Amino acid sequence: MNLSAPFVRRPVGTTLLSLGLVVAGIIAFFKLPVSPLPDVDIPTIMVQATLPGASPADVAATVASPLERHLGQIASVTEMTSTSSLGSARITLQFDIDRDINGAARDVQAAINAARADLPTNLRTNPTYRKFNPASAPILIYTLTSDTLTPAELYDAASTTLAQKLSQVEGVGEVSVGGGSLPAVRVELIPPALYKYGIGLEDVRAALSSANAHSPKGGIDVGDQRYQIYANDQARKAADYKPLVVAYRNGAAVRLTDVGDVLDSVENARTLGLSNGKPAVVMIVYRQPGANIIKMVDSVKGLMPQLRASVSPAIDITLAMDRSKTIRASLHDVEITLLIAVALVILVVFAFLRNARATLVPVVAVGVSLIATFAVMYLLGYTLDIFSLMALTVATGFVVDDAIVVLENIARHMDAGMSRLEATLVGTREVGFTVLSMSVSLIAVFVPILLMGGLVGRLFREFAMTITIAIVISLVVSLTTTPMMCAVLLRKDEGQPHGRIYRISERVFELMLSGYRATLGLALRHPLLVMLILGCTLYLNVHLYTVVPKGFVPQQDTGLLVGSIQADQSTSFQLMQQKLTRFIDIVKSDPAVDTAVGFTGGGGVGPGGTNTGTVFASLKPMDERKLRADKVIERLREPLAGVAGATLFLQSIGDLGAGGRSGNAAYQYTLKGSTFEELNEWTPKLVAVLQKEPTLVDVNTDQQNKALQANLVIDRDAASRLGITVSQLDNTLYDAFGQRQVSTIFVARNQYHVIMEVAPRFSQDPQTLKEVYISTSGGSASGTQSTNAVAGTVASSSQKSSISSVAANVVRNQATNSIGATGKGVASTGTAVSTSAETMIPLSSVARFEHGETPLAVNHQDLLVASTISFNLPPGVSLSTATTTIENAMHALGMPAGISGGFAGSAKIFQQALANELFLILAALATIYISLGMLYESYIHPLTILSTLPSAGVGAVAALMLSHTDFDIIGMIGVILLVGIVKKNAIMMIDFALDAERQRGLSSRDAIYEACLMRFRPIMMTTLAALFGAVPLMIGLGEGSELRQPLGIAIFGGLILSQILTLYTTPVVYLYLDRARLWTQRRRAARRARRAAARAT
Structure with a gap:
């Protein structure tokens, strides 16, 4: 039965079906929400309680601890942290990522009600809670300044008029106002x-x-009239x-x-906001989970003229920070990268086919597959983000493979003399199983990712599903639209003369094929040498994996910086004003900085203490500043260190965050103990040791017990x-x-x-x-x-x-x-x-x-007193190196048994991801083996196909090391993709060899030899298509390229090495395993013969 036959014989229906998929995809593209990363909401609830005038220690003992005892009994709580400060307590509950946030909120309210009897009787109001996302970053920051109005009038206009209206805009989750007071x-x-x-x-x-x-005051009735009583x-x-x-x-x-x-x-005279050194009130706009950021920002900007008219004309409202600029630029660059990848793939196909009509077939297959994917993404509720577009960029090299295999086989039969229809039906039937095997085994690679739990699993689920959808659509298109177009468009080679370019390219290909033919024969005559090379690649996989620097995700350059100011614990507000002003002046003076905004004290945002503050900096566009954000931070570190009595810890604002307690740097390590005294003794010792380590910078702690x-x-x-x-x-x-x-x-x-x-x-x-x-x-x-x-x-x-x-x-x-x-x-x-x-x-x-x-603050984690040490990484240092440094320092200090330590936030997720990396790769291998075994009904042939993978792993890790790129979860996804890519070569060889053995009775050696030569062209085409599809990612031009580069580097390096080695290792392994199969069959046959003879006697 030929599944493609009805579609080949009904070209109009097939064409309309393809057009329908394209139209649906185009409509969905413009309806998809836009976001920098997939919408990953970590269910988190913050509980707040106030006891005005109470000391931090009293708040911790009388408010935080009773609440923690009840809140800690809620199911699926993965982390519970609290901070008790002057007159207030803040408890953050982080739940398992699959926990329903609304159900968790009901449990939190019940726990608060149960804890009320244990709380002080003079607690004026019951504790309150709100849902929030720790990964949420500011989207817009507006500043309000005036030459005539007071800060109080500015703050009143911001909180009473502007913030209320902005909160009503679709997609706005929260508007915080700081830098002043009512x-x-x-x-x-x-x-x-x-x-x-x-x-x-x-x-x-x-x-x-x-x-x-x-x-x-009531009223009085006078005859038929009533007077309402008022008074001054x-x-x-x-x-x-x-x-x-x-x-x-x-x-x-x-x-x-x-x-x-x-x-x-x-109300509060101890607050200050500054914008480029000028007193200002700051409005920070956050988005709702799942909201379309671009649409939200456009709505807010569209409303601003109306809002400006509703306040005093003496107020200057300035947009100080716009996160959507870099999001738009990054998505635009990814779209350009996708188009470049498609163009490179088309050029590769044309270079091998040298026929415009034939090249149009895979072009249409790629276009339909990618565009139709948007329709399914919309139905699944996905977003148009860096990861989904990156997935489509990588998928470009995948979706063209099926069309290439079908097209090449049909063209080969036409060259042999068959008619277009006959060649189409025969050629499609021959490679139908091959195409199915390649697609199913490639989809199998993503099964472990789809089943992966936690933040990393949720983050990459959309990536894996997007590629899977594109592959499934490509499989359908390659067995329907592609054969139909071949039957309509392809023409027989009637012996007409070809152009010079055709002749030169054909000569080049013939030289490549003849060179491969000679070296292949040499490899088959020296199989032990080939197996030795394969063994070396296996060893190098293990060795390189142990020595490669590892990270979590690349540090994003969003063009936005955030900094926490930490001054001496007894710093007065008057002195803190001077420190903030000095920091703002230093940051603004950097040539890469466009705007600098900061605030200290209370007022709705920031830590709120008189010795703390927050600074936001918006960098100039990349083409103006040239330096990446981490280099700008490194350049600012020295002048900022010149401010005595206070430190500004700068870091780049990212779109991925985790952990209930924010720190002054990107990564955190938390110490927990049973007593304040013990923790207060050992935390400064560890901080002092870590501050001397060259692999760590900006080491600081949230422990504030010396006020x-x-x-x-x-x-x-x-x-x-x-x-x-x-x-x-x-x-x-x-x-x-x-x-x-x-x-x-x-x-x-x-x-x-x-x-x-x-x-x-x-x-x-x-x-x-x-x-x-x-x-x-x-x-x-x-x-x-x-x-x-x-x-x-x-x-x-x-x-x-x-x-x-x-x-x-x-x-x-x-x-x-x-x-x-x-x-x-x-x-x-x-x-x-x-x-x-x-x-x-x-x-x-x-x-x-x-x-x-x-103490200015008392911190708890999981009902124990805690202190968090935050740190950043200097350029060129991996997170794995930093974690090893901290663990060694902990062991060297010999801390008492009552104190335990562990990484928090992004560093904790990194350790969890690192522990799962090997499992993911092994799970992908197991899934491929099972799927191939079921398809081939063989235990042996899947092993031959999997033998192509070691070389890909070595190439990927070596390329990352040579480019000084950490092996992070992006690179790991690249390795998993390679598992699905490189085995296609073996599948095309083995399918042909098995068919030759069965249909023509060739020996295994002759069959695999002929298969290698006959499939050399499609192997080169599919590999180069995937290779060139990864080139734009590897080059990493434009905004947000730091997230894409590790994927492109891993795929590029893995494909180059695997392409060179698998052309020789696959036939040798095939022959060895075939001999093993025959030896096993002979032993079984001999055993059956002996049993039969024994029964006969």
Whole structure:
């Protein structure tokens, strides 16, 4: 039965079927979502809880740990990390990649509800959670600047108007606003003035709270009309608060301006954003999982004119970073690479056929196969990304093979004298099984990848499926459209004279064939030498695999850099402003940098601490800067190191990320222990060792346990004698130094706050604490804190200032006794406005201060205390070298058994992928063997075909080493592809040889000899087609080429060496295994004969 016959005899129907596939593919191409990489969403949920004023250690003990105990019981949690900082806890749960994120969210909510009974009773709100993707990178960054408006007004416009509208755009997942804070009324109190009037801080807070109200008031009915009651009960601006009466002294009103300054300012004065050195508010736009990035960016840009018109014209909105530029450029370059690959393949086919009509047949086969693949990709929900287009580029060399084999065989029969129809039917029937064998065995290579789990499996599943789809469509086209076109287009060679180019190329091919004929005979006469060469390739495979530098994925050059600033742990905000400004100036001064944006402090993005910050840099296009991103970072490293007291860790923004805790560098190593003390002792030791290693750069740790602390030691007896509670002490300090929100202002579009603290000059030196006084108000003011609270911070210009010297013990006791004896003053009633002087007790009378150290953050991982060491790689150093360096350092230090270490994030995935590499290759070999064994119904012939693979492995790894390219997962996919490519040569030889033995009774030696010569032309054509299809990938021109190069290098190197060796090793192995088969058959026959003779006797 000839499956191609109906299609050959119905050319119109076959043509329309092919056109239908092409039209469907073209429509799907324009509907496919565009993304830099396949949509890989790691199910991750972040839980957040706040306990204002609590220290990191208290947050870790009372908030994070109870939540972790309940959250850790959820199924499929692969990693749980937490960070406890001042007043807040953040717990990140990462689930197995196959876990449904919505089901995981329900489990998280249930765990939060169950943990509520174990959490502090004064936790103002329940913990909240949100879903996010750790691999998500910023897509757009806008900056807002103005020469006339304040930072508060810029931030208000960004968060209230712009961010809200941008969040509604299709494809936008999140809009974060940083570098500023919402407008607020700030009340900056003067402690000496408060003491002068005998007014306590809690009294001022009560007055401010009572002076601002916004409650329903009802209405009155007058006849047929109703009047709604309104009042000027809400104070909205600083001018409304300035005349506020906070107390009466001697019958005279004491107004707020008498004891402090009232300003229209911001909620958090300790934030700063910069754009190219100019104060700015930063808006960062992220995408939704699976969204079309190009469409999202175009929608956002299309909306911006309308948004600009909705805010003040004094606001300049600038696009500081656009990730879609490099995505567009990269996809454009991949598309060009695909077209170049198709053109090179067509040239290879034409060079061998030297006939335009014959060349048109594989051209149509390639076009239909590739274009129709887009239709299936759309149905499967895939994206148009670098990997899918790279898969189609590689598939170009595959899909043409089937058409070449069919075309070459039909042309050979026509040259032998058959008619076009007869040659088409006979030729297609002869090679139909060969084509099927090549395609099925090639598809079998990708089965292990399709079944591979984890992030790497999900990442390459789309790549493998895209190639598989193209191969299946090519198989169908080669048995339908290709024979039909051969029957219509091919012409017999009537002996007409050929051109000069034809004659020269034919002479070249005849010389190649004659040379191969002579060397093949030599190889068959010296089979042991050939087997020795084959044995050497097997050894070299093992040896080269053990010594080749290994990596995870090539470092992407997206044209965007991100940097984390880590300053000394006790750095004040005032000093941090200077550091950020200096870093921005240095980065912007580099000739390769187009825009530099940075921010520090709170405000919605970034780490939020006063000693940390974030910098984004957008590089100029590649044709303008010439240097790749890693070289730009290397050039910036030296000038950035000149900033004393702070470090900026730069890295290139990539599209692939993992791990619940972000670090200051691309790779992380996490230490876990049971006690803080042990971990705090050994982490700095390991960091010190690693910082001396030349194979690592930017080594740092997230361990922050050396911040300065002004520790309040309360004399409880004295405080009790004076009627002062610990809660009063905490609230007084929080009022003074905590930027306390004491009232809320409601307006139509947003809500703002009234912030109270002492004037800045009283919070910049610990010595000013002696000017803080406590009123004996009885603690009746609302909104008190729990104890064990961090009441605020002071910024010191000199860390050597002494607080313990504020009041000597003797003086303190004398003052306490004096105050207690006189009974001067009246205790506050807790009302909003007091009418008599309070009893004002200096803080030094009931407490003393000591210097100490406190952590700025407490980190946990899997319920254990943890610290993460981050590092980058210098140019030319592989990740495998770095991991070995760290493991050796761990062993050399001899850490106690209570501390364990392991790689995290990308480094962890690299180790998992490295452990699976050998398994994947072996699984591919096993799958091919099984599929070929089933097709040939033989245990022997699949071994002959698999004997072609060692040379391909050696060529691939050697090419990677010669080009100084790491053997990463991209290179590994290249090796697996080679497994499917190079065995085609053996399949074409063996099919012909087996047919010659069966049909014409040739000996195995004569059959394989003739097969090698007869299949030399299609072997050369298919191999060179695949080789030239990989050339554009190997050259690696344009944006994103670093991801494509390892694949092209591996395929190119593997094909060159395998093409040279397999032309000789395959026939020799075939003969040896055929002898083994015959020997086995003779033994079986002899055994059966002996049994028959035994039964006869």
